[in-house]
Amino acid sequence: MESGIPIEITGLSKHFGHVVAVDDLTFTVQPGRVTGFLGPNGAGKTTTLRVLLGLVHPNAGTATFGGTPYASLPRPLETVGAALDANFHPGRTARDHLKVYATATGLSKARVPVVLEQVGMTEFADRRVGGYSLGMRQRLALAYTLLGDPGVFVLDEPINGLDPEGIKWIRGFLQSLAHEGRTVLVSSHLLSEVQQSVDEVVIISKGRLVKSGTLVSLELDSAPRTIADSPDREALSAALDEAGLEYTEGRNGFIVNEPDPGRVGHAAFLGGVELNTLHRLKSGLEESFLSLVGGGEE
Amino acid sequence: MSFIRAIGSEFQKVFTTRMWWLLALLLAGYVALMSGGFGAFLGWASANPDAAAAAGGGGTPIAPGLDLAPLVYSFATSIGYVFPVLLGALAVTGEFRHKTLTPTFLAEPHRTTVLTAKFLSQFAMGAGLGVIAFAVSVGTGAAALAGFGLDTGLDDPDTWALIGRGVLAMALWGAIGVGLGALVPNQVAAIVIVIAFTQFVEPILRFTASLNEVTANIGKFLPGAASDALVGASFYNIASLGTAATLEWWQGGLVLLGIALVATFIGGATTWRGDVS
Numbered sequence: 001m002e003s004g005i006p007i008e009i010t011g012l013s014k015h016f017g018h019v020v021a022v023d024d025l026t027f028t029v030q031p032g033r034v035t036g037f038l039g040p041n042g043a044g045k046t047t048t049l050r051v052l053l054g055l056v057h058p059n060a061g062t063a064t065f066g067g068t069p070y071a072s073l074p075r076p077l078e079t080v081g082a083a084l085d086a087n088f089h090p091g092r093t094a095r096d097h098l099k100v101y102a103t104a105t106g107l108s109k110a111r112v113p114v115v116l117e118q119v120g121m122t123e124f125a126d127r128r129v130g131g132y133s134l135g136m137r138q139r140l141a142l143a144y145t146l147l148g149d150p151g152v153f154v155l156d157e158p159i160n161g162l163d164p165e166g167i168k169w170i171r172g173f174l175q176s177l178a179h180e181g182r183t184v185l186v187s188s189h190l191l192s193e194v195q196q197s198v199d200e201v202v203i204i205s206k207g208r209l210v211k212s213g214t215l216v217s218l219e220l221d222s223a224p225r226t227i228a229d230s231p232d233r234e235a236l237s238a239a240l241d242e243a244g245l246e247y248t249e250g251r252n253g254f255i256v257n258e259p260d261p262g263r264v265g266h267a268a269f270l271g272g273v274e275l276n277t278l279h280r281l282k283s284g285l286e287e288s289f290l291s292l293v294g295g296g297e298e
Numbered sequence: 299m300s301f302i303r304a305i306g307s308e309f310q311k312v313f314t315t316r317m318w319w320l321l322a323l324l325l326a327g328y329v330a331l332m333s334g335g336f337g338a339f340l341g342w343a344s345a346n347p348d349a350a351a352a353a354g355g356g357g358t359p360i361a362p363g364l365d366l367a368p369l370v371y372s373f374a375t376s377i378g379y380v381f382p383v384l385l386g387a388l389a390v391t392g393e394f395r396h397k398t399l400t401p402t403f404l405a406e407p408h409r410t411t412v413l414t415a416k417f418l419s420q421f422a423m424g425a426g427l428g429v430i431a432f433a434v435s436v437g438t439g440a441a442a443l444a445g446f447g448l449d450t451g452l453d454d455p456d457t458w459a460l461i462g463r464g465v466l467a468m469a470l471w472g473a474i475g476v477g478l479g480a481l482v483p484n485q486v487a488a489i490v491i492v493i494a495f496t497q498f499v500e501p502i503l504r505f506t507a508s509l510n511e512v513t514a515n516i517g518k519f520l521p522g523a524a525s526d527a528l529v530g531a532s533f534y535n536i537a538s539l540g541t542a543a544t545l546e547w548w549q550g551g552l553v554l555l556g557i558a559l560v561a562t563f564i565g566g567a568t569t570w571r572g573d574v575s
């Protein structure tokens with residue numbers, strides 16, 4: 001295993017016709033930690049990863065592994081393990097699929113049963129892929145990334161389609177890769193899906209970077225708020241205005257930009273408004289994420 | 299080194315799915331039917347010229363002394379060439395269709411290496427299909443001819459030279475398939491083009507071209523005509539009417555090689571270079 005290689009994306013742009021998929025994107029992914037690459041559907045995650053892997057040609061910018069573009073890596077599968085979409089020839093078995101690419105890259109065929117065992121696919125290895133579930137395809141895609149025992153992993157939505165047991169397994173798997181000093185970049189459109197396994201986050205929206213940092217720093221960004229509701233919403237709204245509090249009206253009441261519910265209750269008391277809900281809204285990573293990417297999926 | 303590995307990988311791709319033996323089986327069946335059937339018919343017709351003329355209602359009489367063996371054996375290529383083209387085209391279009399270009403280009407990012415490996419491996423697959431096709435056409439054809447006491451030509455070195463050129467033609471057709479697949483990555487479109495061109499368009503063009511001396515000189519460059527020229531015998535040569543202009547065998551071979559190279563080169567510079575998403 002080669003380790004300690006960072007992923008460096010600099011000024012990357014890619015458009016498809018008039019669609020701007022990636023827009024002047026710059027970030028770095030460090031070894032030894034799991035980095036979540038997050039953004040709603042259509043944010044440009046897959047495009048970025050495909051450019052990084054030399055599959056899509058960018059309009060501007062560079063994407064490298066420690067300064068070397070993928071196509072110039074002397075031993076690509078032994079440097080980078082990538083799982084993009086879980087697509088295979090339906091008529092080929094998992095074992096044969098892996099053998100084909102072990103041959104292409106000059107790896108020993110002895111690696112094939114090893115990686116099949118690592119992803120728990122030994123039992124199904126001699127069945128044609130056409131009959132596989134999405135979860136089994138995801139595992140086979142991961143087996144492919146492990147063939148060359150690389151120091152860098154690039155995984156596009158690897159949790160999609162996994163059952164709860166599979167999700168638990170992949171979380172441990174990602175963490176153990178990072179603990180071994182490898183660079184791990186894993187994309188998802190749901191923060192909740194990866195928040196238990198990532199140390200760092202890179203968040204993009206509409207092809208642009210909106211946040212990059214530790215998961216903890218994302219938590220700090222999301223200030224707690226208060227939710228309050230009344231049978232007479234008009235009166236409550238007036239009372240909040242009177243107290244100079246900022247708020248938005250939601251389905252379950254008013255979300256007030258004020259961490260202390262006591263102050264909101266006091267404002268209602270001063271306005272003589274009856275409250276039927278008053279509590280602190282738990283600071284949610286997911287909410288912080290959604291506010292960063294502009295309110296959710298398009 | 300990476301080039302040898304790429305070729306090995308391409309062969310494994312072919313042999314780990316079922317398409318190659320399906321096509322080989324169809325090819326063998328088709329050729330057996332035609333070589334055996336026509337061998338028997340021609341044998342019978344030349345053994346009973348009067349009955350044949352009566353039955354055929356004055357159809358093409360078999361010229362006495364016409365060497366039937368090369369004609370019967372060359373069914374291997376004259377009808378069989380569509381199979382290596384299909385296998386070659388599927389080797390490329392299948393990668394687009396099943397989105398396996400992603401793992402393929404991850405393992406070997408140099409796309410030219412991959413396409414060249416496909417070209418050479420499908421050339422070899424075409425040769426392999428050629429060996430199967432001639433084994434069948436010679437097997438069934440010689441049996442049919444011998445059954446009517448006709449010369450099988452198997453002791454004639456010319457027959458074996460024809461078979462050798464036929465295997466080369468099939469190999470070149472496999473390479474042409476790769477070029478076609480690179481030009482037309484849509485699998486269904488590529489298959490439709492292969493079938494339509496080889497079964498309808500080209501036979502009609504060849505026939506029409508042969509009616510006039512000027513067009514005949516252009517028509518002889520059609521891939522099927524070039525292939526027949528390379529092999530040196532074809533059922534078309536007696537079936538077609540009018541002027542039968544043909545190329546030298548080596549010219550026919552060069553025409554096929556040229557088509558394969560040009561198509562692969564253009565495909566390699568266009569669709570093969572594009573974004574893989």
Ligand SMILES: Nc1ncnc2c1ncn2[C@@H]1O[C@H](COP(=O)(O)OP(=O)(O)O)[C@@H](O)[C@H]1O
Nearest residue numbers: 016019021040041042043044045046047048575
């Ligand atoms: N091959 C393509 N042709 C045209 N548009 C594309 C192509 N690939 C992606 N896009 C567009 O680029 C944008 C980003 O897509 P993508 O990178 O797949 O986002 P994500 O992976 O974050 O969901 C989307 O608007 C998508 O429709």
Ligand SMILES: [Mg+2]
Nearest residue numbers: 045046156157
């Ligand atoms: Mg995506």
